[in-house]
Amino acid sequence: MKHAARTLAFVARFVVLGLAVAFVVGLLWPRAGTLLRQRLGTAPTATAPVVEAAQAPVSYADAVAKAAPSVVNIYANKLVTEQPRELYSDPVLQRIFAVPTGPVRTRRQQNLGSGVIVSDDGYVLTNNHVIASADDIQLLLYDGRVAKARVVGSDDETDLAVLKVDAGNLPAIHMTDAGSRPRVGDVVLAIGNPFGIGQTVTMGIVSAIGRQLNLSSLENFIQTDAAINFGNSGGALVNAHGELVGINTSLIGQAVGAEGIGFAIPVQSARDVLEQIIRTGHVVRGWIGADYGAVPVSADSGLPSAARGVVVNDVSPGGPAAIAGIQQRDVLLRIGKEDILDPSDLRRHEASLKPGVPVEVSGLRYGAPFSVSVTPVQRPSNATLQALRTTP
Structure with a gap:
């Protein structure tokens, strides 16, 4: 028994001594364990890659440096003619006695805005309301140059306008596809x-x-x-x-x-x-001559609960839809090869139609399928459309 105890104590002393030596070696020579395992052939063959989470950039300076030279300051000037009038605090007196009190005066009014150079030959996109009725349009370029611009065309529907500036070395912005x-x-x-x-x-x-x-x-x-x-x-x-x-x-x-x-x-x-x-010089859009809204979903509508499409609220007399036989309360589900999702979706499809080219329109009339051929015309101006909507 005493012999076994002495043997166990001897082994314990050598284990403690070995651990102490290993600690010292590891402290002074950190890679000793890896080299030893490689020498003995027990080292792992491959190390799993460390996957790092994607992080947002610390700065967007590179994006700004790429895009900012293409953005211009717009100063749209126009002459405004006005005539001074006598003003009264009482509204009734203003209506009765608001008479001219001096000669007609002309002053210059300036509208501020921005624009984007979209081609290196000088085309600039901006908002129509920025340059509307302007007599003189000046652009301040990123490099400090001042250039005069002219209006190529505008579009009230989207409030966009295209300007042209005659200058060299124009940095065009890159547009996403x-x-x-x-x-x-x-x-x-x-x-x-x-x-x-x-x-x-x-x-x-x-x-x-x-x-x-x-x-x-x-x-x-x-x-x-x-x-x-x-x-x-x-x-x-x-x-x-x-x-x-x-x-x-x-x-x-x-x-x-x-x-x-x-x-x-x-x-x-x-x-x-x-x-x-x-x-x-202008934008051409198709028009089928109908006013429509969202499909009302109800138990007696004859439509599935997840129905898409539009319901026709009104048809313009003499318009393409009326000529094709589309009626009020018709539900339109498909135009050409495209399904109609909702009113805004149909407006986009309608605008993309080429005037004079027939298109197939299908849907439901009192629950029964129908299909007609509609020949769209060019979309009237906003003022004309508003007049059509308000005409009884």
Whole structure:
């Protein structure tokens, strides 16, 4: 028994001594264990790669440096003629005695905005409301040059205008293609000239896509919380790579208690307007001559609970839809080869139709399928459409 105890104590002393030596060796020579395992052939053959989580960039300076030279400040000037009138505090007296009190005066009014150089030969995209009725349009380029611009054409429907500037060495912005549409949550940068203080960059995210402020229009806005102020209109909304995704156009201001709600025209819509205006000087859109809304879903509608499409609320007399036989309360489900999802979807399809080229329109009439051929015409102006809607 004593012999076994002495043996156990002897082994324990050598184990403790070995651990102490290993500790000292490991402390002085950290790679000794790895080299020993490799010498004995017991080292692992491969090491699992370390997967690191994707991180947002610390700075967007590269994106700004890529896009900012393509953004210009716009100063649109026009002459305003006015005649002084005697003013009274009482509204009744104002209506009765508001007579001219002096000669007609002319003053110069300046509108501030921004624009984006979209081609190296001098085409610039901006908002129509920035340059509307302007007599003189001056651009301040990123490199400090001042150049005069002329209006090539404009489009009231999308509030876009195309300018042409004759200058050399113009940096055109890179526009995203149809397959790179922004997603909700994407980081975006708004670049423009707010309040005329000079080029400014603000950052936010895409808050929503496909927004409509006027349900009867062709609006298809990108909503963002990047700060957009007076003077930013017509400026660039770019992604984190400095590529153009939209043209900043409007905001819902703090006057109504809103904060961080701005809107931009998607680059796909802007590109289509740009190409048409450069080619023909104006934008041509199709029109079928019907007013429509969302399909009311009810138990006796004869439609499935997840019905899509639109219901025809009114048909313009003598218009393409009336000639084709489309009636009120018809439900339109398909136009050409495309299904109709909702009213805004049909407006976009309708606008893309070529006037004079027949298109098949199908749907349901009192629950029964029907199909007609409609020959669209060129879409009338907004004023004409408004008059058609208000005519009894």
